[in-house]
Amino acid sequence: MSDIFDGLGTAAEGGLFARAFEPDSGAKSPHPHQPENCLNCGAPLSGAYCSACGQQGHVHRTIGGFMHDLMHGALHFEGKFWHTLPMLVFKPGQLTRRYIEGQRARFVSPMALFLFGVFLMFAVFQMVGLTAPTEFGNGPATARVQAETALAQEKEKLAELDAAEVETGRREEIETRIAGLERALQLIDTGENFSFQTADGKRVYQEVNLTGIDAIDRGVVKKWRANPGLMLYKMQANFYKFSWLLIPLSIPFVWLLFAWKRRFRAYDHAIFVTYSLSFMTLLFVVLSLFTLLPSLGWLAMTAMVFIPPFHLYKQLRYGYDLSRFSAFWRLMVLSLFIWVILLLFLQVLLLLGAY
Structure with missing residues (x-):
């Protein structure tokens, strides 16, 4: 229900903004009860509007007239x-x-x-x-859980190798992945670009420089990855602004x-x-x-x-x-x-x- 009222308020706001660009055209008949002279500058009135200052000839002082102006300005542009x-x-x-x-x-x-x-x-x-959606399941919090899980699995593999005393080539491969996962966890904490691979081969947050411009990569990309829901909301708000x-x-x-x-x-x-x-x-x-x-x-x-x-x-x-x-x-x-x-x-x- 709140969305409906928010929507109605936004529509009314739009009408009021549009009225600032679309004043009355002057194509209306004189009001039967308007004075002979303009109440603003005193010039003789020959139509619905003063030819000297442009003010409307008939001015009201009733709450009904005020509400009519409000609805008129917010919801339509005359005929x-x-x-x-x-x-x-x-x-x-x-x-x-x-x-x-x-x-x-x-x-x-x-x-x-x-x-x-x-x-x-x-x-x-x-x-x-x-x-725009505000919640995503692949944000930094989820990435941290995935990286920690993958790190624990790699450490278990390393412990098994220590117990079995197998070839060193396999050990170096696991140690390289462990170092990469530990580095990824550090980058997640700082909000930097990061990249790691889970145990099932899934690539999470591939580390790339999207533009090569440090201010954009560390500003725009960092904020998008830190809170994509907030950034989408800001994009939606900025779209109509x-x-x-x-x-x-x-x-x-x-x-x-x-x-x-x-x-x-x-x-x-x-x-x-x-x-x-x-x-x-x-x-x-x-x-x-x-x-x-x-x-x-x-x-x-x-x-x-x-x-x-x-x-x-x-x-x-x-x-x-x-x-x-x-x-x-x-x-x-x-x-x-x-x-x-x-x-x-x-x-x-x-x-x-x-x-």
């Missing part, structure tokens, strides 16, 4: 959301192009929609239980697809990327709800395979006014770029989680 959502789902290219060309008042801005979608996605993930980094990471790759077309600028690509990411977050929200119905899991998997590329194709073709062939080959290249972007973003999250 613009219901103009934007169908366009985002069924005509993403036209939405992108119309917003770029100046039709802003009737649509939710891409950044506001993206923020709301990200917070809503993680709110729903919390409610349905799609969260820094999800906006996907936008600047993606813009250069989209620009490469149109580098020789001067008609399209970086701003166009930013709107394209942000609306596309907004759609993906809302798609994840819908598909995550299918986890509540295990019999429909196949439908969610099928949707994840076919819907994103089809949506990207439509957004590319109509957002940039492309032919079918031009949109298709750009979709293929962009599909490869997406993996590069996700890998870059994952590396950022790994670094953020360690410091």
Whole structure:
């Protein structure tokens, strides 16, 4: 139950953040009880908002009005959301192009929609239980038990050799493994990289330098191996806090697809990327709800395979006014770029989680 309330709170938080990027558009009628002059600057009112300072003409002083503002700001963006959502789902290219060309008042801005979608996605993930695991059975404590067990077995073998007085080659092999296990136990205690082999031949925590950069290998890798559950939790938290980094990471790759077309600028690509990411977050929200119905899991998997590329194709073709062939080959290249972007973003999250 606490996860449900946490999820609702996260969704409301997302709506309030998004409202900071999406103020009222001014497309509303004057209130019948508003004064003739603005209560803020005194200028004559000719509409619902002051033409001099922008304040709303009618101001309330009731708790009912306050609660309405709270729910209004947290849960929806006036009627613009219901103009934007169908366009985002069924005509993403036209939405992108119309917003770029100046039709802003009737649509939710891409950044506001993206923020709301990200917070809503993680709110729903919390409610349905799609969260990072916090406990692992292969952590340092388990590794220590395995190493101690293997060390005891090797010492027993050595004692048997002493009693039987067999060849020294076998003794040197066992003594080498004992020294390696004792060294592994020391490394486990300090949190360093370590490697040892159990009696059944299982390799535990192979000792490697992942990057060759001491600060990363001793910082990031050490923390991941010391407490993988905590690091996964920090990655999940950082994912929605820094999800906006996907936008600047993606813009250069989209620009490469149109580098020789001067008609399209970086701003166009930013709107394209942000609306596309907004759609993906809302798609994840819908598909995550299918986890509540295990019999429909196949439908969610099928949707994840076919819907994103089809949506990207439509957004590319109509957002940039492309032919079918031009949109298709750009979709293929962009599909490869997406993996590069996700890998870059994952590396950022790994670094953020360690410091």
